[in-house]
Amino acid sequence: MKPSILEKLAQLANRLEEVGHLLASENATADMTQYTKLTREHAELTPVVELYHRFQQVGKDIEAAQEMLSDPDMKELAEEELQAGKETIEALEVELQKALLPKDPNDERNVFIEIRAGTGGDESALFAADLFRMYSRFAERQRWQVEVLSANESDLGGYKEVIARLIGFGAYSQLKFESGGHRVQRVPATETQGRIHTSACTVAILPEADELEEVNINPADLRIDTYRASGAGGQHINKTDSAVRVTHLPTGIVVECQDDRSQHKNKARALAVLAARIQDKERQARHAAEAATRKSLIGSGDRSERIRTYNYPQGRITDHRINLTLYKIDAIMDGDLTELTQSLITEHQTELLAELANEN
Numbered sequence: 001m002k003p004s005i006l007e008k009l010a011q012l013a014n015r016l017e018e019v020g021h022l023l024a025s026e027n028a029t030a031d032m033t034q035y036t037k038l039t040r041e042h043a044e045l046t047p048v049v050e051l052y053h054r055f056q057q058v059g060k061d062i063e064a065a066q067e068m069l070s071d072p073d074m075k076e077l078a079e080e081e082l083q084a085g086k087e088t089i090e091a092l093e094v095e096l097q098k099a100l101l102p103k104d105p106n107d108e109r110n111v112f113i114e115i116r117a118g119t120g121g122d123e124s125a126l127f128a129a130d131l132f133r134m135y136s137r138f139a140e141r142q143r144w145q146v147e148v149l150s151a152n153e154s155d156l157g158g159y160k161e162v163i164a165r166l167i168g169f170g171a172y173s174q175l176k177f178e179s180g181g182h183r184v185q186r187v188p189a190t191e192t193q194g195r196i197h198t199s200a201c202t203v204a205i206l207p208e209a210d211e212l213e214e215v216n217i218n219p220a221d222l223r224i225d226t227y228r229a230s231g232a233g234g235q236h237i238n239k240t241d242s243a244v245r246v247t248h249l250p251t252g253i254v255v256e257c258q259d260d261r262s263q264h265k266n267k268a269r270a271l272a273v274l275a276a277r278i279q280d281k282e283r284q285a286r287h288a289a290e291a292a293t294r295k296s297l298i299g300s301g302d303r304s305e306r307i308r309t310y311n312y313p314q315g316r317i318t319d320h321r322i323n324l325t326l327y328k329i330d331a332i333m334d335g336d337l338t339e340l341t342q343s344l345i346t347e348h349q350t351e352l353l354a355e356l357a358n359e360n
Contacts, residue, residue: 001055001093005356008100009052016045048099055092061085101352106207107173112276113205116161117154118181120199123188125158127310128201130333131182132162135175137335144168149269150257156190163257163273165208172207177321177344179205180305186312196313200306206276217275223247224267229258246270253277322347 019042022028029035062085068078115131117124136146145167152160166175183200191197229243243258244266255273257266309318310329317332317340318325324343326332332340 001096002357005097005100009048009055009096012045013049013052016042016049019045044103048096051092051096051099055089055096058085058089058092062089097353097356098349100356101349104173104176106176108170109172110165110167110208111171111175111205112149112163112165112208112273113175113178113203114161114163115159115204116202117159118200118202120184120197122154122156122158122190123184123197124199124201125154125160126156126189127182127184127199128159128162129157130184131201131203132159132164134333134335134337135166135178136164138337139166139168139171139335141335142168142171142174144171148259149273150259165269165272172205173345174341175205176207177341177348178203178307180307182308182310183306184310184312186310204280206273206280208272209275209279217248217271217278221249223249226263242266244270246274248274248278251278251281253281319344 019038023035023038023042028038062082065078065081065085068074068081071078113132113135115128115135117128120127139146145165147165147167148162149165150161150163152162154160181200181202183198185196185198187194188197188199223246225245225247226241227243227245228241242261242263243256244263245254245256246267247254253274255270255277257270257273260266260269307319307321309320310333311318312329314327315329316325316327317329319340322343324340326339328336
């Protein structure tokens with residue numbers, strides 16, 4: 001293993017010991033905020049340092065086996081232990097490198113998912129509804145909650161736009177590579193001559209900010225309009241100005257929420273989505289700057305970037321970023337996304353490992 005990586009591991013082992021002493025001190029809980037941070041750091045460092053200690057022990061075992069090679073009676077046993085030790089230490093090196101990869105601070109967060117119909121008219125809106133069902137079914141499999149914040153339905157029952165909040169630990173880590181252009185090739189229900197049409201939708205996955213305070217939003221920069229909600233909702237929905245439209249004047253970002261009868265709740269939801277969009281805009285700007293020096297295998301996450309094609313006649317789904325084609329479109333559209341999401345995560349880790357290996 002590279003000396004720089006070994007040095008970093010040694011530093012982490014020392015830091016874990018230091019954090020352990022701090023947590024064991026008499027006044028550790030005097031500052032609960034600091035105590036919580038230290039507890040979290042301890043939990044994050046422990047598995048890495050345990051791997052490192054195991055790596056060190058295997059290294060010592062290999063040295064001991066090499067010394068035994070000179071003893072004729074022990075040579076055969078020593079050779080077996082050497083072979084096993086080398087295989088173990090190689091596997092531990094890979095695990096340690098993965099453990100050292102930078103953590104995405106948003107990975108554990110809930111997400112806002114925004115799906116918008118693109119080219120293709122009614123068929124695109126129907127595909128947007130199919131995508132929303134796919135992600136909703138995936139969320140159910142993960143035991144996450146799905147909370148619709150805003151839905152603009154089309155005449156045929158699809159969605160021109162739908163925004164939802166997916167509530168579950170690690171939601172962002174599983175779905176962060178879903179942002180981008182999704183294309184569908186199929187015969188629309190409205191097509192009388194059986195011709196295959198191509199339509200598209202865009203998907204945006206935004207991590208939820210812990211608190212609105214995380215994002216610097218000046219109230220003076222907001223224009224908040226209320227209006228009567230439209231669409232399904234019975235007698236009540238068109239009688240009160242419960243729908244809320246929030247415009248962030250510096251960026252031009254507009255968020256609408258009308259799914260709740262309470263204007264107060266709709267405003268709170270709209271502000272939460274706005275905070276996530278502003279954070280995402282800042283993150284996209286940072287990624288664009290980074291992309292100037294290196295190209296991510298997973299892509300920029302640009303909404304205009306075509307990332308995946310759903311071909312119904314051939315029963316296949318192709319992710320263009322990693323050249324992965326799966327012939328299980330029915331299962332995937334029913335929420336079986338694990339193979340896709342894990343392949344994208346693995347590819348991203350591979351890219352990060354390559355970068356780590358190239359560091360001095």
